[in-house]
Amino acid sequence: MDHTRSCPDCDVSAPLSVNRRQFVQSAGVAAAAAVTAGISLPATAADEKKPAPENLVADLYESLTPQQRDKMCFAWDHQVDGAPLRTHVSNNWSITDRRTMNVGGPFYTKDQQEMIEAIFYGLYNRDWHDRIRKQLKDDAGGYGRAQTIAIFGEPGSDRFEFVMTGRHLTIRCDGNTTPHVAFGGPIFYGHAAQGFNEKADHPGNVFWPQALKANALYEMLDGKQRKLALIETAPYESEVEFHGEAGGLPGIPISELSADQKEHAQSVLETLLEPYRQLDQQEVRHCLQRQGGLDQCSLSFYKEDDIGNDGVWDIWRLEGPSFVWHFRGSPHVHVWANIADDPSVPLNAAG
Incomplete structure (x- = not known):
């Protein structure tokens, strides 16, 4: 793992119903509210035509080569230094090697990059997509430049989880398969909109x-x-x-x-x-x-x-x-x- 810190104080699969590229580009990469784990959620007609992030995680998993899986797929209970990697949370970290495996780099194909982007934005309220983009631009130079992912378990099984990390970012997608917890586990978000030391009124800070x-x-x-x-x-x-x-x-x-x-x-x-x-x-x-x-x-x-x-x-x-x-x-x-x-x-x- 690459635990490089750039922040000084930071010591169930279903077939796609639309083309992945169309999904990423439509509605500012808006994702549907999922109907999983027996929870029924309101959705618009347009939302119902889009794949849930969990479905895209399964498609991403199926698209991975053996070499890719070896580096970014792990057993559900995989541990590092005696602690479960899946449930780790920090304010600035990389769950896999940021230098060679960032989500916008050549480790992933263009099609895989689009799926990963759709999964990520699908975890957010579409009204927040522009604010999330601003946070990523201010803190990491934009989406795809310094974020990494890992998949735990097997998507479509009774337990799996997709985790994305980066500066001021830990977010998860688990299809409600992680018992007892919300968000699939602890999450982190942050923003340094005007440099490291912000003013009292935090100008431009989306949070x-x-x-x-x-x-x-x-x-x-x-x-x-x-x-x-x-x-x-x-x-x-x-x-x-x-x-x-x-x-x-x-x-x-x-x-x-x-x-x-x-x-x-x-x-x-x-x-x-x-x-x-x-x-x-x-x-x-x-x-x-x-x-x-x-x-x-x-x-x-x-x-x-x-x-x-x-x-x-x-x-x-x-x-x-x-x-x-x-x-x-x-x-x-x-x-x-x-x-x-x-x-x-x-x-x-x-x-």
Whole structure:
């Protein structure tokens, strides 16, 4: 593996119903919401004509040569240094060799490159595709230049997973075959829109509106609530293991908010989920419901690293028994999300 870090603080197969090239080029590489694992999702007529990312993963797998499979396909439980590679998450890493196996390079054929691109954008809400392109351009010079992939298990079987990594990127496609977890496992996203050290208002950062939405809830809190919600020192960003059902979560419990504050907390959650396809959004909601819903979560803000000392908190965290969404906005945006329906699910994360 190539674990080169360019960020200084980053220590079920079905036949295609349309041509792959048309799929990549249409609707800004928009992908359909999948109907897998018994979950029924709303879709437009146009969406229903497009292959789900999981189907494309199966087609990609079938197209690989033995030499390609040897380098980027792994057993479901493949380990590196005693830890499962499939569940690793970091803020800047390569799951395979970035120098020779980036998704836009000659390791893959043109047809395979198009499938990989379609899989990737198919994991996002199509309304977010332009913002994702901007993030990739700002952070990595664009899509296809510094991203790598791996496939675990066999697509079409009862367990498989496609993983793409890069700077400010870990995202997965598993067709809901990974038990108990959303997104197929922990994910990471981030953006350094204006260089490494961003200004207080994070100009051009596609993810900063998430923090503004959360800070708007802080402004709704009264003095007593703010004392609960605001904490001096933040946990390290990669510390997103689950607390479980023992309680003692930091911050203000959502259950103690007023009706209008709870409504806004729900809108914070929806803003966090908005970039992703409906299938993954629904899986997150399912996991959250299994642990008692948003009322079992807490919201915390941190005084530490408040850029510009403006009281718009750059670091904040929404957390439940088996739900962690950690937003770090200093010196630029890093976000870690780890969601399951069972707090015993282990984490393999590196900062």
